[in-house]
Amino acid sequence: MNKSAKTTRRNFLLGSASVIGLSLNYSQSAVANLNEAKPYRSWEDLARKKWTWDSITHSTHGTNCTGQCAFNVYVKNGVVWREEQQGEYGASSDAPDYGPRGCQKGLRHSKYMYGKQRILYPLKRVGERGQGQWERISWDQAMLEVADKFLDYNVEYGPESVTCGLGTQMVMKRASYASLLRFANISGVQMPEAFAGVGDLFSGAHITFGHVTLGNTMAEIYKSKCCLIWFCNPAVTRIPDAHFFWEAKYNGTEVISISPDFNASAMHASKWLNPKPGSD
Template sequence: MTDIPRLTPGSGLTDYPPPDRWDDWEEYDARAWPEKVKHEYRLVPTTCFNCESACGLLAYVDKESGEIRKFEGNPAHPGSRGRNCAKGPATINQVYDPERILYPMKRVGERGSGQWERVTWEAALTDIGSRMGTAIREGRNNEIMYHVGRPGEDGFMDRTLKAWGVDGHNSHTNICSSGARTGYAMWMGHDRPSADFANARFILLLSSHLETGHYFNPHAQRIIEAKRAGAKLATVDPRLSNTASMSDYWLSPWPGTEPALLLAIARQLLEWDAVDHGFMRSWVNWEESLRLRYPDRPVTYESWIEAMKDEYKNYTVEFAAEETGVDAHRIMAVATGIADAGSRFASHTWRGANSGNLGGWQTARCLW
């Protein structure tokens, strides 16, 4: 058994119980003070799902009663590394919520009457499955709606619904992140990128990005690590958000004009030849682009780069400044930081510009 690391030598304070003590951990009950009441715990690793970060938690299970007494961070979790926002420990409120539904309930009164009765899982699944089966056989596929608060099954239900011929997946994602997801998915085939923030030299975040919401905890840790190592942080957001207040650059554009800013930065990178040509050759379908859009040009990578310069030529920094209301020199400063970072550039956009404007998905597309 290892010695327990202490926060202060000679004290009883510790940050996290060492893993080899998780099955036999003792703590005094703080609420019993001034009496000294000791509890014996078994610490069970689990996951917080109050957002899609899925940070690690340890459930403190009282060995005597079998009840969970509290949740704290799991230091062995590779994403959250033992650190959690307030929602993690608050999971205890959900576990013991007196209105928590613990088994299937079937409505027995008029809709809205609040009259329910308990039924078995077998009865519930048989009833629901038979209704869905009948609808599919009768060609009423789109009368089926699947709703979930937070989809955490990594796309499994999407594939299932498609197999049934059902276009009826609904969740909070449809409103908060569908715009950005669309832009990302259409342009790079994946709807939720996760940049290597910890090793970045320049970080660009737009709107209410993941680092302010779902992935605030794991990503924010790594952004701070990058800043401590000298990275610069730029935030594009009409609001002086928490992230913007901690940034080296805050660009506050008129809402919905963010794509103009991104296109101007892209034009500057092309003009400066601050482009990762190896990546572009390998991962961009430039040959197809040339054949379809510029059939008169030779199908060479160099020809495509020249075509892109022509494509972006009107998106000058001055154009972006007029469109966004952001000073040209501030746009140029961010473009310079991105160029200087080279391959150690990390970025992300999510809600805001993407979901709050008609065609907002173009923001994620322009960023990519």
């Protein structure tokens, strides 16, 4: 072996001591840098800042739905950024739990509320009907023109010439609904029943029983022996209560769906009757 490659025990120990001393010298500064407090970078705080809010209010959704499920609304900088089911509904002793009520449509309601399709100020038609030509006017001008037309038609044609289309929004806002009905009673304006606004009046029940809306709580479905799902599709249009139908089926209730299409409710029913449209 080459003598230059050899080392003595003494030289090895001296060299090792130098290396250890050098590493300790630099490691102290490295440890000191790690212990220094540094602020979080902006991207690390995104998730933390997202899950903060200024207040929590309580609301429900009346757009195309009469479920009125209770929601917690999280508000930040005056804007609704999140909604959650309240889960405040209790359970009866002999029926399934009612809560938590709410569906995907309700959870997305705030997006609809801030959508571009909303009209935020009065618009007056300036072109022919159907041309889609509008101009923005002030609230004072809008209310004055509506009041003038209301008085003109009442004087010339009588109060029966004036009516109001309700829709689901007005029906579910009971305070506004009550004030509108009070105004109609005083002025003599004709107010149609609520189903006329959306065109889904089930006239058969009205003719047979003399009343439009018949029913009980959803627990009645669970306790029934036979349940007919007719002219409706609760799996899509009554999402918070649809589970009562399927739990009733598992409980022994015969659930029969009558619909021309094999919809989401029909596929879970005990039987599906599909009448042919336009036939007897």
